[in-house]
Amino acid sequence: MPERLSARALIGTLATGFADFDTGSTDYSEVDGPIGWPGYGDAHEAAAKRTGESESVVCGRGRIGDTDAVLIAFEFGFLGGSMGGRTGDRVEAAFVRARESRLPLVFLIATGGSRMQEGMRALSQLQRVARQIALTRAAGLPQIAVLRDPATGGGWATLGAGADITLALSGAQVGFAGSRVRPPGDAHAYTAESQYDSGHIDAVIIPEDLPATLSAWLHLLAGPPAAEVPVPPSLGRQTLPETGWEAVQHARAAQRPRAQSYLDHYFESRQDISGDLCGGRDPGVLCGFGTRNGETIAYAAQAGTPTLPSGFRTAARLVSLADRLGIPILTIVDTLGAANDATAERAGAGPAIAELFLAVAGASVPITSLVIGEGGSGGALAFAAPGRTWMTPDSYFSVTSPEAAASILKRDPSEVPETANRLRLRPQDVVELGVAQGIAPPVEDSP
Known part of the structure; x- marks a missing residue:
């Protein structure tokens, strides 16, 4: 005591x-x-x-x-x-x-x-x-x-x-x-x-x-909030993948920089919030507020694991709080997808994802999003800001994972690489489709 x-x-x-x-x-x-x-x-x-x-x-x-x-x-x-x-x-x-x-x-x-x-x-x-x-x-x-x-x-x-x-x-x-x-x-x-x-x-x-x-x-x-959220530079691979399956492999590479590295590079100091205030914590979602050039920016970042319902609710809490305080937001996308086991369903996966989609859609402050690795399905898209999303060269964004797509389409597992190629999930494909605005610059070219 x-x-x-x-x-x-x-x-x-x-x-x-x-x-x-x-x-x-x-x-x-x-x-x-x-x-x-x-x-x-x-x-x-x-x-x-x-x-x-x-x-x-x-x-x-x-x-x-x-x-x-x-x-x-x-x-x-x-x-x-x-x-x-x-x-x-x-x-x-x-x-x-x-x-x-x-x-x-x-x-x-x-x-x-x-x-x-x-x-x-x-x-x-x-x-x-x-x-x-x-x-x-x-x-x-x-x-x-x-x-x-x-x-x-x-x-x-x-x-x-x-x-x-x-x-x-x-x-x-x-x-x-x-x-x-x-x-x-x-x-x-x-x-x-x-x-x-x-x-x-x-x-x-x-x-x-x-x-x-x-x-x-x-x-x-x-303190003073930032007026905007500059796009973070790409910290990893700088060459774009030639095929969709290559993009998936690059995103899944163990040595690829993760959310923690991006946050440490982007912010001078920061403090985390933790938990969804209704019984859950997701260690795979990092949320909080940080200073960049002496100004405050909020962040909600996926750390590469399947996102739990509590992770979506914590991110929604962060977005709503930052919006109320007039603080712009950086989101980082990196997940194979939302957790979809029975425990996640009982914990309200669908309502939690909807809560974050609505928080992002209703925010009046600027939101910048960066896909740094896997961008799998709606569990990834919920973290992305419409019209303000960028890709890194070692990332992909897809309607679902290549494995899940092959299963849904009743394809043999051997066809997963070809399925990845057909999904047009490479960073440059996602930009061409208008879902992302561009490729993040390499670290040495960033402001």
Whole structure:
């Protein structure tokens, strides 16, 4: 379990020049709260004396790295960081100030959930918070959550899971059900590490890395976006294939550069998002944001494996988030095709592919796509931007793989190479067909 710093101590490690927002009156005339819970007023007063805070959340403005931001930090020492009516007042006011000042928001979450002593008024604060998250999304401002210990109940299910990027401190308890109400069983399911493995959060980090990681994310999401996405240069073979089967063999060559190499070459620095937020992660899809010439570009890249439904959903999440923040996107195509086994079908392969097709089709920011290896069927095409797709010399793009085409057409396996030739899948063929716009320049000729 990570060390639990007070809200102000944590803010002190992250931000400079932090200043609280005016919280208005601290006259708590409702001694025992809205439902007359015996002793609530005394407990509230004792919490204030113990922590030096007048409520369970600290809100203000500070500078993290090179970015000004609004911070909402929960004080767990104040009634377990629980959310009541006045907590909701402060959180809502902080969101309003962030939108007025056009500043990103950072949520430092350590809460047990809603405050029992205020009954349904406490629980209804989640609706207020959700409304503020939605308004801030519509305003195009980044929201980053940091899950501390514990991050449970409505704090996790609104500010935590509803943020654009969700980070968690290693060892933190993270889950909708707190430790006192969950059924006995798998305790690991309620940890930051398990939530990451399940695709619900983007990264688990140690406390020492939080200042630099948070600074990097704010710089990416709130910094200047690129106006366009230059076509990445081809890092591999520079001669075009003579036949379709040769194109397939070049794309399948073990020594061909993969997505990781292209991303490392293209970006000066980058941060990954991870997971589809609904139970899945695909290590064969790399998504995130990076800097190129000091400007931010988002990326969604296939890493050469059959793409899982969670991979398509993660890419769709990336495209939608980048579009909302006004950040252009690079996509990299490299897959034999979508995973098509029974597990993938049960996980929603078709709906997931459709989700990405629709996200790309509906995006208003520039999207540039590069096919760097195999471009197999709709699982590859979903990552490609219409009218903005380029090929490398060691790639191909096809309606399906040559093997699958031969099977569909009831051809003998020995006819696979000839089938590849007939499919017109070579890079130059795809350009001639108008599906791609050109061949990526070699690295030495790129801007």
